[in-house]
Amino acid sequence: MENTTLLEMRSIDKSFPGVHALQNVDFTLRSGEIHALMGENGAGKSTLIKVLTGVYSKDQGVINLDGRFDVKIHSPQDAQNLGISTVYQEITLCPNLTVAENMYIGRGKKPITNWRKMNSDADKILRKLDIPARATQQLGTCSIAVQQMVAIARAVDMDCKVLILDEPTSSLDEQEVEKLFGLMRDLKATGVGIIFVTHFLDQVYEVCDRITVLRDGQLVGEYEIKDLPRVQLVSKMLGKEMDDLSDIKSDQDAYLGEDADEPVYEATQLWSDAGIKPFDFHIRKGEVNGFTGLLGSGRSESVRAIFGADRVLGGIVRMHGRQVHIRGPKDAMKNGIAYLPEDRKIDGIIGDLSVRENIILALQVMKGFFKPFTKAQAYAFADEYIKKLNIKTASADTPVKSLSGGNQQKVILARWLLMHPEYLILDEPTRGIDVGTKIDIQKLVLELAKDGMSITFISSETDEMLRTCSRLIVMRDRKVVGELSGEDLTQSMIMSTIAGGE
């Protein structure tokens, strides 16, 4: 079964107005392999996937599938009929339908649906794949992770030959990722070819057999996983030898001001209506700390409580030792707290507004309803931060939704930095963005801290947190269960604290 070519894409070319997105790209997928497609944002991964799934039509090139020469894929429906299924990063199912309906929607050829059979079929698959959901449950009531798995279950059940997973793990916690990998290995054993797009290097090395690297719309090469060490993979993606990932902390000095021990923010028994248990927390000037824990452990809810994003139900909050009342985001902003939310699409960007308007928004709100910035001021602010953070945008007037994920994140970061906060909360600032930007953001965090800003940094990639944070608050089941600093800051200590093994 190994080594029979399942899918061949040859000399694929695709241009958009002003961008040559794919230039002469080859891609080969064998049956029974998990093939990682790697590259920075804008490297052409998504375009290649979209050409394969019929979302875009290719300008030139040939696609051979399963022994058939030059198959025509003009629409996602075509792709589906050919056995190419895709699970996207964003859930594309309907949250207000049931799990079973989502799995079978748009597939039946018969005009009449046998609901009972559909539900029992769905339950069977869910049980087989060990997905904790019931067929008749409304999809919206499941966690994001389960929704993701339902999407995969749908694809699996459609007898696909090629399964494309586009960043499926970005919203899953480790256990769920493990479960997903188990599922992928099972599928691989049955001969399905899996294309796996992800930004998580660890995961690539854990589950994949082969890697294809793209850069700037061109093919860099295809490699066996054992022939390509991590550092080389990263340098191939970036197109340059890069300073070792793990070194960014050591070449930064900590903040050394006289007031370095002064707590900037202090909370006692703070809790909100998002279901977290009351917790104590403080952060000193120039300190970088973080909340860690599995997805759903309450780390995001904790920082949301600090910012007043959820309804705060109790607790005493002090800034510089003085008691303050933070009832909503505006109170927090007035006290110099900024918060970059976890989900930038839902909570972060204002999609149709321009980059400029998105950048000035928070500062503008602080300044007041009756004191709008002049156009010139707004442009000056926007241009300053576009340059400072190296935001890739056509102009300050471009709608922010047309930027790539990493650049959108930088725009939101710019929005908060423009406010010159004392205390900056970053919830998953590096999720779903390319390696280069990830490193930029981590470096920036350390630089800001060096200048005296207090920062709480949350990331689901533990090594990122180890690299940036000097103190970690560990959460489990919506409770703070431990605090690690100094020599305890190791991967294994975090794991054991999260797991609860004393």
Added chain:
Amino acid sequence: MNKSLLKKITSNQLFIPLLALFLLAIINLIVDPSFFKVTLGTNNEGNPVLSGYLITILDYGSELAILAIGMTLVTSASGGQDISVGATIAITGSAMLRVLCGSNTRPEQLAAPIIVAFLVACIVGMLCGAFNGALVSIFKIQPMIATLILFTAGRSIAAWINNNELPIVPDPKFKYFGGFIPGIPIPTTVFIVIICVIVTALILKFTNLGLYTQSVGINEKSSRLNGINPTMIKMLAFIFLGLCVAVASLIKVSRLATINYSVIAKDIEMDAILAVALGGNSLSGGKFNIWASVLGAYIIQFLTTTLYKFNVQSDALAAYKAVVVILLVVFSAPKVRESLSRLKTKKALKAVNKGETK
């Protein structure tokens, strides 16, 4: 260079409404150039007045233009429309008459100054707006359903305010607002619209109403996390529309010096919504351009006046209007515009390719 300029013009939101206006003008020019004739005459009170179809359009499009301003804000902030504006005009108009005439329906003189009556109408309009706004922003009811309440009840409330009587305002000065001020040949309504437009422009310039409203309309959650209070912004939008309603009712009531509860401003809400759509604004909220909506209002009036001029029977008017509106709305739909511009670039590319092969 020329091409990019052309593209800039055609992709502007004002392009389609302006083109529509231009085409309507051309049609009239071809069929009967006298359409554009404006004559200075005297009315039956002996005052100089301008008359002609263009003046009619400017005059009778006024209420719609004023309502379009408020409706644009409501649409942007809430992603829905207020269908109660016609009924609310009846309420504010009725309140105005009640203050002007007191309990006597045929008074010899005004019971209160006009300005007081107008201010009362404004407060009533803003209260109606606040009622709608509260239902939408606090209780999260869909705008169309929320405003259905006043849409249904409004005209009854209006009749109840004056005990179902039809008071007549005795003071000829009251008629100035919907007619002419002696000595000034331009309809007063034109000035009222200009004042409204200037006030709105100043508000947009000196406050963040525009930015906040669009933010809330595009992404309410993230607006809240940036310290904006979405409930407040939606309330403001509805209250602003309430104010627009009060001004429109002043014009409407002044035209007749009395009121007809069941007929006054009938179906005007649909025209106001249409004006917003004709301006190329998305009816699902978010980004807006108020001036495009105002232009949309005058297009509707232009169309109506043109059809009247062609002696289309008033029963058939709506059907003709519908045809034109379908065309306009389809052409200003983003999807159609997109494919049109794609067609254009394809043609341009072909032309370039041909040139190369030669």
